[in-house]
Amino acid sequence: MSKKQNTTLKELANHLNLSISTVSRALNNHPDISASTSDKVKRLAKKLHYSPNLFAKGFRSHKTHILGVIVPNISHYFTTTILKGILDESETLGYRVIISESKNDDQKQSEMLQTMIQFGVDGILMALARKTRSIDDILEVASRIPLVLFDKVSDKIPCTQVVINEEEAAYYAVEHLINTGKTRIAIIKETEQSFNSKKRFQGYLRALNEHKIPIDEKIILSTEDISLEKGKMLANILLSLKKRPDAIFAITDSAAIGVIKALHKFKVNIPEEIAVVGFSNSIHSTIISPKLSTVDQPGEKIGRTAIKYLIEEIENPKDDMITKTIEIKTNLIVRDSSFIP
Amino acid sequence: MSKKQNTTLKELANHLNLSISTVSRALNNHPDISASTSDKVKRLAKKLHYSPNLFAKGFRSHKTHILGVIVPNISHYFTTTILKGILDESETLGYRVIISESKNDDQKQSEMLQTMIQFGVDGILMALARKTRSIDDILEVASRIPLVLFDKVSDKIPCTQVVINEEEAAYYAVEHLINTGKTRIAIIKETEQSFNSKKRFQGYLRALNEHKIPIDEKIILSTEDISLEKGKMLANILLSLKKRPDAIFAITDSAAIGVIKALHKFKVNIPEEIAVVGFSNSIHSTIISPKLSTVDQPGEKIGRTAIKYLIEEIENPKDDMITKTIEIKTNLIVRDSSFIP
DNA sequence: AAAATTTTCGCAAACGTTTGCGAAAACGTT
DNA sequence: AACGTTTTCGCAAACGTTTGCGAAAATTTT
Incomplete structure (x- = not known):
């Protein structure tokens, strides 16, 4: 029961009394080969379950048809939806993916x-680690093979970047709260100036400005390492204010859920007294009650387009590295935590 | 800004006026090479950032150091914890992983x-798709390269299989309910006789038997394609019974959460009137309130041990394919949905 | 029917690495 | 100093594939 050997070009050639090169060309539809021999070769190849040794192929052509993907945390649901898109699209385009x-x-x-x-690997797809100091290494890589960033990106790296329209999404989320009559809208964000947090905060500010709502520093809270627990903590701070907010926009679903849990503890009515909106449409958002209003990020689409751009770059290499940003549209999903009929 | 070429053995050899083979042997610590030349080679290699072309290597040695992993759904949290273990362990053991x-x-x-x-790929790690008809293909693969199954396994395939102690875990879960004084314990399981569902049901039966609790078919419910919605539905059925159960063991966290949602709707007190226990310790289990008691499956450990067994088989190939089952211990986590102080 | 052209195919090199075998160099023994 | 050992290294083949170039075969043209 030892492993069977794979059929090779040589075997096919021997069977048909042809040369290896002819067999190779026949299988690759090279015009030099007559239809009849081409047919013969293909038939035998099928019969013998020939499948090319991709290592030999890649070895020779310097193309492996393998892509590298690096994500910060594979357990985040949003990340897995992106991965779904990546896996599916790359598969149909004839590439395999190594994930780290x-x-x-x-x-x-x-x-x-x-x-x-x-x-x-022929190219790399990456969402940056939270604190990325050594841009140098990444630039080095980008100078060798195509690189595409997604989700966690940096404008310091000249390459194509696939993100969602963070600013606009936040804008719509806050505007939605304003439309339901809320006027004192708190935000929970990250202190650390990550790309995402910064953009979402900008959207928040713009929404308030455009609707002539004064900005109150007291209800702009930040935390590093945003999480459910931090959401709880900051909600407690907001509740202890003399002038409580009437809505809370959390930059992250987990924080928003922390907020809801804190509000529950203090018997605050959601959304009548305080409405809550999150960001991400995580799977939790329909588990918690009331169901959480949130911004849906189409992960699969992000993954798909990122892969498409990467493969495009691989197959049509350009010499100049240029920053190109592709924004994917999001959708605000209104649920019970902010919906007032 | 075109791509830089990688350093090769040949270049090193030229720089040092040595032959390619000597350089190769020097880097691989072959005893034939003197310490002095070995040193020289290694120093230059470091200086020139030499890194072996793994494709050439794999091409020659028929070892790629790449493993294949196939999972049914990458978005399940439990799956991602397994993947974490797989990625981490394989990385430290010098392998890369292709996921599908x-x-x-x-x-x-x-x-x-x-x-x-x-x-x-040098070997394959796989959790079977729900309905796997064509065992033949899999056997074919197993005859070519090492194969290890995990989580969703089948005793029809002779290979090593890494699973949790499903039966025992279910036994302890039900016993826990009995210990809190519950005597009428319903179960929600899958109709389809998946390995997991079957084993968990066996544990349920054994717990009842050993504690002399009669088995009542009326509170043994099955559904195919178990889910949150199905959990809700079946809970409704249980609530409409003349003699309601006083506890519900759902074979899946999502179903258990459905159950909790249904109980909420009918204002049933959890756990006083009806206790609930799930299975998986999904991330949802602490989001729902009351927090769900459930069986924790150590995903990372499963991934790690599966990888270890696979690599062991790759590096020490045995000719006989034999079914070996490794059971990983689980932990019952008691939370508010079943805890009566 | 010979020449010119086109079609069809084979030879051999190349990709970067490892490895069996043989040869040169260094060493030790008389 | 001549020989036998041991140490150290290079030659060349091999892994499976692609491809430029040249040659043979088939076809068309004169």
Whole structure:
């Protein structure tokens, strides 16, 4: 029961009394080969279950048809929806994907880039680790093979970047709250100036400005390492204010859920007294009650378009590295936590 | 800004006036090479950032150091924890991982196995698609390269299989309910006789038997395609019974959450009137209130051990394919949905 | 029917690495 | 100093594929 050997071009050639090169060309539809021999070859190939040794192929052509993907945390639901898109699209386009998890570790991320290069991937798709210091390594990689960033991006890296329209999404979320009659809208964001947090905050500010609602620093709260627990904490702070907000926009679903849990504890009516809106449309958002209003990020689409741009770059290499930003549209999903009939 | 070429053995050899073979042996610590030249080579290699072309290596040695992983759905939290373990462990052991999603599609699964073989993976790790008809394809693969199954397994396939102690876990879950004084314990399971569902049901039966609790078919409910919605539906059925159960054991967290939602709607006190226990310790289990008691499956550990067994088989190939089942211990996590102080 | 052209195919090199075998260099033994 | 050992290294083949170039075969043209 030892492993069977795969059929090779040589075997096919021997069976048909042809040369290896002829067989190869026949299978690749080279015009030099007559239809009759081409047919014969293909028939035998099928019969013998010939499948080309992709390693030999990649070895020779310097193309492996393998892509590298690096994400900070594979367990985030949003990440998995992106991965779904990536896997599906790359498969139909004839590529395979190697996935790694940086765990938001700058150092690890660099190592992974290195070993991916070693493995000869044709291109790399990446969401940056939270604190990425060594842009140098990444630039080095980008100078060798095509690189596309998604979700967690940086304008310091000249390459194509696929993101959602963060600012606009936040704008619509806040505007929605305003439309339901809320006028004192708090925000919970990250202190650390991540791309995402910054953009969403901008959207928040613009919505308030455009609707002539004064901005109150007291209800603009920040935390590093945003999470459910932090959401709870900050909600408690908001509840202890003399002038409580009548709505809370949390930059993250988990924080929003923390907020809801805190409000529950203090018997605050949602959404009548305080409405809540999150961001991400995580799976939790329909588990919690009231169901959470949130911004849906079409993960699969993000993954798909990111892969498309990457493969486009691989197959039509351009010499100039240029920053190109593609924005994917989001959808505000209004549920019970902010809906007043 | 065109791509830089990688350093090769040949370049090193030229720089040092040595032959390629000597350089190769020096880097691989071959005893034939003197310490002095070995040193020189290694120093230059480091200086020139030499890294072996893994494709050439794999091409020659028929070892790619790439493993294939197939899962039904990459978005399930439990799956991602397994993947975490797989990625981490394989990385430290010097392997890379290609992941594919079968979407519980029998057909797709076969195709994926095929292309993975084509890509020359050294071994395959797989959780079976829900309905897997064509065992033949899988056996074919198993005859070519090492195969290890995890989570969704089948005793029809002779290979090593890594699972949790399903039966025992269910037993302890039900016993826990009995210990809190419950005597009329319903179960929600799958009609389709999946390995997991079957085992968990066996544990349920054994717990009741060993505690001399009569078994009542009326509160043994099944559904195919178990889900949150189905959990709700079946809970409604249980509530309409003349003699309601005083506890519900759902074979799946999502179903358990459905149950809780249904109980909420009918203002049933949890756990006083009806206790609920789930299975999986999904992320939802602490979001729902009351927090769900459930069986924690150590996903990372499952992934780690599965990878270890696979690599062991790759590096020490045995000719006989034999079914070996490794059971990973689970933990019952008691939370508010079943805890009566 | 010979020449010119086109079609069809084979030879051989190349991709980067490992490895069996043989040869040169260094060493030790008489 | 001549020989036998051991140490150290290079030659060349091999892995499976693609491809430029040249040659043979088939076809068309004169």
